[in-house]
Amino acid sequence: MHNELIVIDGLQYSNWSREIFLQLQQGGVTMVHATLAYHEQIRETLGRFAQWNRLFEQHGDLIMPIKSATDIRRAKACGKVGIMLGAQNCSPIEDDIGMVEVMRELGLMVMQLTYNNQSLLACGCYEKEDSGVTRFGRQVIREMNRVGMLVDMSHSGERSTLEAIELSSRPIVISHANPASFHAAKRNKSDRVLRALAESGGLLGFSLYPFHLHNGSDCSLELFCDMIARTAELMGVEHIGLGSDLCQQQPQQVLEWMRNGRWSKELDYGEGSASNAEWPRPLSWFRDSRDFPNLTAGLQARGFSNDEVARIMGLNWLRILEEGLLPQTA
Amino acid sequence: MHNELIVIDGLQYSNWSREIFLQLQQGGVTMVHATLAYHEQIRETLGRFAQWNRLFEQHGDLIMPIKSATDIRRAKACGKVGIMLGAQNCSPIEDDIGMVEVMRELGLMVMQLTYNNQSLLACGCYEKEDSGVTRFGRQVIREMNRVGMLVDMSHSGERSTLEAIELSSRPIVISHANPASFHAAKRNKSDRVLRALAESGGLLGFSLYPFHLHNGSDCSLELFCDMIARTAELMGVEHIGLGSDLCQQQPQQVLEWMRNGRWSKELDYGEGSASNAEWPRPLSWFRDSRDFPNLTAGLQARGFSNDEVARIMGLNWLRILEEGLLPQTA
Numbered sequence: 061m062h063n064e065l066i067v068i069d070g071l072q073y074s075n076w077s078r079e080i081f082l083q084l085q086q087g088g089v090t091m092v093h094a095t096l097a098y099h100e101q102i103r104e105t106l107g108r109f110a111q112w113n114r115l116f117e118q119h120g121d122l123i124m125p126i127k128s129a130t131d132i133r134r135a136k137a138c139g140k141v142g143i144m145l146g147a148q149n150c151s152p153i154e155d156d157i158g159m160v161e162v163m164r165e166l167g168l169m170v171m172q173l174t175y176n177n178q179s180l181l182a183c184g185c186y187e188k189e190d191s192g193v194t195r196f197g198r199q200v201i202r203e204m205n206r207v208g209m210l211v212d213m214s215h216s217g218e219r220s221t222l223e224a225i226e227l228s229s230r231p232i233v234i235s236h237a238n239p240a241s242f243h244a245a246k247r248n249k250s251d252r253v254l255r256a257l258a259e260s261g262g263l264l265g266f267s268l269y270p271f272h273l274h275n276g277s278d279c280s281l282e283l284f285c286d287m288i289a290r291t292a293e294l295m296g297v298e299h300i301g302l303g304s305d306l307c308q309q310q311p312q313q314v315l316e317w318m319r320n321g322r323w324s325k326e327l328d329y330g331e332g333s334a335s336n337a338e339w340p341r342p343l344s345w346f347r348d349s350r351d352f353p354n355l356t357a358g359l360q361a362r363g364f365s366n367d368e369v370a371r372i373m374g375l376n377w378l379r380i381l382e383e384g385l386l387p388q389t390a
Numbered sequence: 391m392h393n394e395l396i397v398i399d400g401l402q403y404s405n406w407s408r409e410i411f412l413q414l415q416q417g418g419v420t421m422v423h424a425t426l427a428y429h430e431q432i433r434e435t436l437g438r439f440a441q442w443n444r445l446f447e448q449h450g451d452l453i454m455p456i457k458s459a460t461d462i463r464r465a466k467a468c469g470k471v472g473i474m475l476g477a478q479n480c481s482p483i484e485d486d487i488g489m490v491e492v493m494r495e496l497g498l499m500v501m502q503l504t505y506n507n508q509s510l511l512a513c514g515c516y517e518k519e520d521s522g523v524t525r526f527g528r529q530v531i532r533e534m535n536r537v538g539m540l541v542d543m544s545h546s547g548e549r550s551t552l553e554a555i556e557l558s559s560r561p562i563v564i565s566h567a568n569p570a571s572f573h574a575a576k577r578n579k580s581d582r583v584l585r586a587l588a589e590s591g592g593l594l595g596f597s598l599y600p601f602h603l604h605n606g607s608d609c610s611l612e613l614f615c616d617m618i619a620r621t622a623e624l625m626g627v628e629h630i631g632l633g634s635d636l637c638q639q640q641p642q643q644v645l646e647w648m649r650n651g652r653w654s655k656e657l658d659y660g661e662g663s664a665s666n667a668e669w670p671r672p673l674s675w676f677r678d679s680r681d682f683p684n685l686t687a688g689l690q691a692r693g694f695s696n697d698e699v700a701r702i703m704g705l706n707w708l709r710i711l712e713e714g715l716l717p718q719t720a
Binding site for chain 2: 109159
């Protein structure tokens with residue numbers, strides 16, 4: 061069954077190479093949402109776009125850029141891996157509302173309003189107090205809705221997330237996180253958030269990052285699929301998908317960049333700790349993108365129908381992108 | 391006849407407003423190549439794009455962005471004024487070859503390799519010595535050819551221009567200048583350059599900027615059309631068009647920005663002089679874009695056939711853009 065599916069991974073941040081693109085293709089992945097920036101500001105973000113332009117030029121036989129839901133169907137039809145670019149933070153727009161459309165034109169299709177910390181737009185999930193979406197944040201959500209850039213609240217605080225769901229005229233996503241009821245972590249989400257997300261038509265992408273899982277790197281496929289089944293009951297099976305958070309072959313310094321950017325003089329360990337400062341050990345049944353068929357099999361084994369499996373593996377993401385990426389001006 | 395034509399103005403830099411867009415529409419202009427940047431670097435150029443995005447949003451009933459020759463026919467069909475953005479200098483790519491494609495994706499369709507001075511790419515027409523296209527310049531021309539960005543040598547030196555014509559795999563343009571034989575000025579072009587430009591399939595856009603004209607602001611329509619006729623004999627009628635260089639309603643400080651950027655502590659007067667430092671007085675028969683029909687009439691009166699008039703007023707530009715804007719990767 062797996063090869064017939066449209067498979068969408070709602071987030072990866074790997075040290076991209078031909079080898080990794082081939083793994084995605086072998087794993088039957090139709091499209092991956094690839095992180096372009098964590099703390100990169102405007103100029104640096106353009107440099108990232110330029111890097112991707114080179115990758116598209118060099119590996120055009122294998123990958124293609126995704127700027128609409130139609131592109132995803134095109135990628136499936138020609139057997140290429142679609143790459144949709146997004147930012148995990150709002151640094152690519154700095155303090156300039158005009159940069160939302162500029163970045164969208166360059167192909168930034170998704171943007172998180174915050175990455176763990178307070179941003180100019182909203183509050184991150186690691187701050188002590190969350191005062192909600194800011195004045196600038198309201199303007200940016202409206203502009204993102206207008207130009208067709210998806211709002212992602214994966215790393216945001218509870219109140220900011222609830223407000224963003226309310227403020228956005230289009231469904232939003234939490235591209236990579238799990239229910240806090242499955243594993244208590246600052247990055248995982250309360251039932252209240254998940255319910256509000258589903259009610260507004262949004263989507264949760266389940267994370268396979270060990271720090272977001274019960275039993276961490278030893279979480280079993282059965283346990284993971286059981287979490288999906290319980291979340292389907294809470295949110296409805298139309299509102300869930302995948303967001304693996306796979307970070308392959310990245311050196312330690314990239315992990316430190318993700319965690320510390322330029323904001324801290326001391327090392328912040330993010331979801332890790334001083335005694336556990338490195339990349340977590342991957343799951344035995346999800347080492348890289350070649351293991352996506354394991355998820356299809358796991359969901360089938362857990363009792364999901366073929367139709368439900370197809371939704372969770374990609375069609376729900378496709379629907380959200382169909383609704384979310386079309387500019388209102390078009 | 392004028393209203394049936396596809397009219398293309400190969401360069402304007404005005405203080406854009408609804409009033410000016412209406413003038414363009416009233417003058418029957420199908421598309422204008424609008425200058426986005428003179429000395430603006432990457433971040434500043436993005437700000438200019440953002441300004442244009444706002445103009446497109448606010449005046450979408452009147453103007454539309456041009457990113458292909460097809461867009462020009464579309465603009466003609468729906469009676470809107472097409473706006474094609476270009477840079478008069480290579481500052482928008484700074485020192486980064488990757489920025490060529492990034493800027494092209496944002497809609498920078500034309501770029502001059504130099505603006506009067508030596509640049510990282512080539513030499514400007516005001517330098518004492520022109521050592522030709524640089525190492526970086528060769529890379530950039532190849533990249534512009536690849537992504538479909540037109541090379542413009544309006545403000546370049548003789549040797550650099552001849553080399554660019556030779557190096558470019560696609561026809562290039564001199565979007566706004568006149569033959570030096572008509573009026574001796576550093577910005578006007580030798581017969582040698584014009585012949586090489588025509589032989590390579592390129593195009594010269596005739597300038598209506600008084601500093602480029604015999605008799606300056608008092609140049610008559612008849613004299614102007616006579617120059618066109620003589621250039622048609624030299625280059626062939628397929629290789630000429632218009633590039634009015636109209637700069638409407640710009641304050642003196644913009645003229646000083648054009649001339650001085652950030653490179654000079656003393657005022658440089660460009661084509662003017664200390665005693666003639668201001669914007670030149672416009673031609674009586676070409677005050678603004680509403681006067682384009684005067685050119686059509688003048689060319690007819692000079693004896694050009696309707697077919698030739700249509701070419702000069704826009705079809706030659708359309709042909710160059712058809713050949714020049716399509717990415718090689720598409």
